[in-house]
Structure formats: structure tokens, C-alpha cells
Amino acid sequence: MFSQFKDWYDNRHDYARRWKERTGGKVMGCFCSYAPEEILVAANWLPARILGSHEPQDVAEKHIFGMFCPFCRDVLAQGLKGRYEYLDGILLTQSCIHLRQSYMSWKLHVPVPFQHHIYMPMKVQTKHATPYHRSELIKFKEALQEFDGVELTDDDLDRGIAVVNENRELMRMVYDFRKDDNPHLTGLEAMYMTVSSTWVDKEEHSAEIKKVLKQLPDRELDHDTGARLMMIGSENDDIPFVEMAEKVGATFVLDDHCTGSRYFWNSVEPQKDRMTAIADRYVKRPPCPAKDWEARHRFTHILDLAHEWNVEGAVIIQQKFCDPHETDMVPLRKFLDENSIPNLMLEFDATNPLGPFRIRVEAFLEMIGSEDLF
DSSP, X not given: OOHHHHHHHHTHHHHHHHHHHHHOOEXXXXXXXXXXXXXXXXXXXXXXXXXXXXXXXXXXXXXXXXXXXXXHHHHHHHHHTTTTTTOSEEEEEOOOHHHHHHXXXXXXXXXXXXXXXXXXXXXXXXXXXXXHHHHHHHHHHHHHHHHHTOOOOHHHHXXXXXXXXXXXXXXXXXXXXXXXXXXXXXXXXXXXXXXXXXXXXXXXXXHHHHHHHXXXXXXXXXXXXXXXXXXXXXXXXXXXXXXXXXXXXXXXXXXXXXXXXXXXXXXXXXXXXXXXXXXXXXXXXXXXXXGOOSSOHHHHHHHHHHHHTTOOEEEEEEETTOHHHHHHHXXXXXXXXXXXXXXXXXXXXXXXXXXXXXXXXXXXXXXXXXXXXX
């Protein structure tokens, strides 16, 4: 029942090329999960998240600092290697300086007809964030209109909002099936669904989710749940790691990262001014650490999720050299400790040492099991 999502994950580039041939539409490569997909869908563009390949590469170092995170370097490498040659545009919504450099280097060295940088405010905890972000989204909409030679109406925006909102709400329904004592799907299966949703046509993806939702109520996993884990951290679509961890006595029942629940968690709330409504959604979505200041609101969000999904332990993943998450790591672990949530921190690279990671995960699961005895 999850084979279509896996196929989309394994063949993302083939999917985008076929989509262009089938629809005659354009594809926008999005560098960040803060990309306003509602506007893109309204304009009949396919939002496609640019991800790395998890393969060693040696082409990006001439263009980007070697101590920038491996994800940003891998993303740039994919462009330099020509793997996204089908893109009609690239879009960055300001998130971190590492990803910004990937975008700037891509602009300089990878020919793409349309490029745009949305200067989203980093401090979303201010009353000025939504109106400022609205002004930036209007500039983006106007740039798209000029490029395409069409005008986006309120009806177009309503359609874009409705299509993207439906996909988010369906994903929330899928995640609810992970709350049960015996979850109806594994973390690996959920990852195939969430990551594929970042580049598959939202209506097509939603139609496939609806098929899965019909079968999930009666579905039982063919193995014990084991320890109920939550994954927290920076971008992660590392399938081999999740697969390994779920083979040694655990099930990931929840996540909080930008290719997981943070991507789809909240929807656009209707307002008379559509651009304000869209801007408000991204300002108020569960934030990444780069935007979570001065107060750390995401910590209480993580704790609420952990309690609602009955999490027994958290695996905190951090892309090597990721400045926002490195800043967050110490207070986050302290917060989890204070709230009696055991946690394990792992530093991710473009490729990960599954052998050593397996030993650390097994030791962590033994610790959780030992604590349950007292």
C-alpha cells in the first residue's frame, strides 16, 4: 500500500520530467520547506524540494565553504551535476546562510530561467513578521506573473490554498494512526509519504493518501512496536538510517524536522486577503531553530507532540556544521531531560556510518528498556 510513495521517492527526477511532459507545466526547485507552495500551485507550477543524493561528491567545494553543512553542499552538487536540469526556476525562502550560499552558487553556475529569493523575516516572533512576509510574497507573485505573462486572481489563490491544505490535512490524519499502542504504519513508511509529498503534484499525492487511509484502520504491523521513538532535528530523508533503527527494536511514531511534520503541520486559515493568510501560515508554522527566537516556542510544541504520541525516547539528528541546530542542541537536550524524555544525539553527514550508529541506537534502546524496569 506504500509502494507508490516509495517509487516516487526513488524516482523523483523521472516523476518531475513526466509531470512536465504530461501537463505542460513548469517545475520550481525549492531550497527550503518555507517555500509558499500555495502561490506556486495557483500559478500551475510544480513545487519540487531540492534534496541531496546521500552520495560522496567532490564538485561543490570550489563553490561553497567546506564547513557548511553537508546537506547544503549535497544540494549544490546535484545542480552542478545536472540532475535537476528539468527545472524552470529555483526559489529560496530565507532560512539559513548555508542554504543561501547553495542558492547563490546555483544561480551563478547552473542555468535556470527563473530565480527568486524571498527575504522572509528570521524573527517571526514579532507583530511585524506577517505584514513584512506578505510584502515579500507579493513581490514573488508579481515576479511569477511577469515571467508567465498571466495574472493570478483570488480564485487562483483559493485553489492553490485548498489543494495544499487538503494534502496537509490528509497527512495529519495519517500521523494520527501512529498514536495507537500498535501503530498502523512504520516510521519508514511515513517518511516515504512525507518526503515524496515535497515534490509530487499535491492532488495526485492526496489521491494516493486517500487510498492508504481506507486501509490503515484495519492494518497491523507484522512485528512488535518496540520502543516508541520520536525523531527531532534538521532536514532528514535518510531512509537507510530509519530502516536500520526500526530493525533493532524500535518504531518511529513521530518526527519534528523540515522534511517531516514541520513541513505540513499547520494549514492556511481563511482570510479576506489571501496573501496575508498565506504569509500568516508560514510565520506561525512550527519553526526551525533559525526562526525560533528569542523565546524557544518549538520546545513546548515538541513536548506536546511527545506526550500526545506517547513517545518513550527521542533521537535528535543534526546535520554536521548546522549552526541553528548546534545552537539549539544543548538547551533542547536539557529540556527533554527535565521532562523525562530520554534522548540520543547523532550527527549526520551526506553518508552515515550505519554500523556505529546501530551500536549507539541499540545501547539507547537498552537504556530505555532498563528505565522501564524501575
